[in-house]
Amino acid sequence: MAEKIIGTLSIDLGNTNTVLAFQGKKSSTPILLDMPLITKSPGIVPTAIWFDQNKGEKEIIGTEALKLFNENNQEEFFYSNFKRLIGNPYEERTERYLSPEEAGEKFFKRLWDYIPEIFVIERLVLTAPIDTYKGYRRWLISICNNLPIKEIALVDEPTAAAIGINVPFGSKIMIIDIGGSTIDLNIVKIEGGEGKSAPIAELLKFNGKDISEISKQKLRCAEIISKSACKLGGKDIDRWIVEYFVPLNKDIRNLSIAEKIKCNLSKENIKSDQQYIASFFINNDKREEFKLSKSILEEILISNNLIKLLNSLLKNLLNEARGKNCTTSDLWSVILVGGGTQIPLIRNWVNYKFPEIKINYPPPIESISLGALSLTPGVKIKDILSKSLLIRLFNKRENKHFWHPIFYKGQTWPTEKPFELVLQPSNADQVKFEIIIGETIENNDFEIIFENGIPKLAEMQKEENIKPWNRKPLMLKINMPTTIGQDCLKLVFTINDKSNLLVECKDYSDSKIRVFDLGSIY
Numbered sequence: 001m002a003e004k005i006i007g008t009l010s011i012d013l014g015n016t017n018t019v020l021a022f023q024g025k026k027s028s029t030p031i032l033l034d035m036p037l038i039t040k041s042p043g044i045v046p047t048a049i050w051f052d053q054n055k056g057e058k059e060i061i062g063t064e065a066l067k068l069f070n071e072n073n074q075e076e077f078f079y080s081n082f083k084r085l086i087g088n089p090y091e092e093r094t095e096r097y098l099s100p101e102e103a104g105e106k107f108f109k110r111l112w113d114y115i116p117e118i119f120v121i122e123r124l125v126l127t128a129p130i131d132t133y134k135g136y137r138r139w140l141i142s143i144c145n146n147l148p149i150k151e152i153a154l155v156d157e158p159t160a161a162a163i164g165i166n167v168p169f170g171s172k173i174m175i176i177d178i179g180g181s182t183i184d185l186n187i188v189k190i191e192g193g194e195g196k197s198a199p200i201a202e203l204l205k206f207n208g209k210d211i212s213e214i215s216k217q218k219l220r221c222a223e224i225i226s227k228s229a230c231k232l233g234g235k236d237i238d239r240w241i242v243e244y245f246v247p248l249n250k251d252i253r254n255l256s257i258a259e260k261i262k263c264n265l266s267k268e269n270i271k272s273d274q275q276y277i278a279s280f281f282i283n284n285d286k287r288e289e290f291k292l293s294k295s296i297l298e299e300i301l302i303s304n305n306l307i308k309l310l311n312s313l314l315k316n317l318l319n320e321a322r323g324k325n326c327t328t329s330d331l332w333s334v335i336l337v338g339g340g341t342q343i344p345l346i347r348n349w350v351n352y353k354f355p356e357i358k359i360n361y362p363p364p365i366e367s368i369s370l371g372a373l374s375l376t377p378g379v380k381i382k383d384i385l386s387k388s389l390l391i392r393l394f395n396k397r398e399n400k401h402f403w404h405p406i407f408y409k410g411q412t413w414p415t416e417k418p419f420e421l422v423l424q425p426s427n428a429d430q431v432k433f434e435i436i437i438g439e440t441i442e443n444n445d446f447e448i449i450f451e452n453g454i455p456k457l458a459e460m461q462k463e464e465n466i467k468p469w470n471r472k473p474l475m476l477k478i479n480m481p482t483t484i485g486q487d488c489l490k491l492v493f494t495i496n497d498k499s500n501l502l503v504e505c506k507d508y509s510d511s512k513i514r515v516f517d518l519g520s521i522y
Helices: 062-072 100-114 133-144 157-164 234-245 253-264 294-303 306-322 344-353 367-373
Strands: 005-013 017-024 044-046 048-050 078-080 119-128 151-156 172-178 183-189 202-206 223-230 275-283 286-293 331-337 389-395 400-407 419-423 432-435 437-442 446-451 454-459 464-468 474-477 489-495 500-507 512-520
Touching: 005 100, 005 367, 017 100, 017 367, 044 062, 048 062, 048 100, 062 078, 062 253, 100 133, 119 133, 119 157, 119 367, 133 151, 133 202, 151 157, 157 172, 157 183, 157 331, 157 367, 183 306, 223 306, 234 253, 234 275, 234 286, 234 294, 253 275, 286 294, 294 306, 294 344, 306 344, 331 344, 331 367, 389 489, 400 419, 400 489
Parallel strands: 005 119, 119 151, 172 331
Antiparallel strands: 005 017, 017 044, 048 078, 151 202, 172 183, 183 223, 275 286, 389 400, 389 437, 419 489, 432 474, 437 464, 446 454, 489 500, 500 512
């Protein structure tokens, strides 16, 4: 019987692929777990699940799920691309038998069943996306509480990627992540340097007990300076390829064929005219061969406005960073992660945009999971607002309501300084004040539209709108009638470490102070 290996397991659940890496206590070299039934290569499991609710059988995941998907040529029982929806209340969802959270839970628990028994897991390190960190964290806690693991820790994906290539602590880096369904650009400052403690992961479970809500561990933050994202990725590129050769074709088997050819054309040293044969399904099982080359792939990407989209995302990213006194000259490196960054056209775009900055090309899929292995429990992430928060007030002179900013997009939270606001009545003897909160909705310079089911990028005018929160407004009542022009109510707003907007209300009539929780900012 083989000797058991005790150590730490990291799991990076991705939109397209999930990576499992293990490091033994007595080893300095991580291992990518090979599970032949579900991995497409060591450590890499397609994030896909096949679940037929009518049969009552166990769910099927990974490469086996992809195989059933291709064999059956239908999507009723197939679930993928669910990770980006977990913890994201604003993302549009389609009605399916399994919700994204349910699909993710079934995938995760089935994945756990496949881990070889030779590995004894003392610590589990998980990764979380930056935009939905708080909601995603809550979901992970709910599904991991019953795992027989002494320690469970969590780290955000950009920090894990940076640690994975030994970025000096205290450095500022840009991470370009092009996955199966999203493009994410982040500028991050890694905690540490200049005598400060190095970053470590947030501890969720210790000595077998859930401490996610009661931990007093010291806050050591990875600071997000700016971020820019779009819900478009490698799977959409596959659709563009299919649309280029067989327009309006709905055979889903063609997508995996397009993906395979795309990956071949993303290998190093591919010549522009080197051709690959793509045999696409035309009608039922009838197939037709087409020739696809690097130059044709680039033509497809450019004609679908991909480079213009990247330029737009980068512009927004750098503009936000400049507001934090950070420019490209402050960057230690640009790091490329995600399978989409393997495409030569995208790499050439990065090299053109950053000719004087070090470009790092870690393993595009494994780097985050391997980086997470380098961390030990202890840190929470300090996030930034991706939208502005505002309060609705009344302008007596103009006799109309308007929105007044509370916290601006780009500010860090938990908030270091509260926002204070003193209210006066808009009419005599007013004793009630309605607190209505809104948030900005900013559209990208490019809008994703669908033509015949194919995602397209259309140019549009950038604008920012304000949407009131869909929650019951807070109604405050003071203890005595007021007069116009008299200060009567002081509001102090903060955002706590649980992403909740709090308001402390001081009534000038009796100096009474009350605190209200207005709910999560996400």
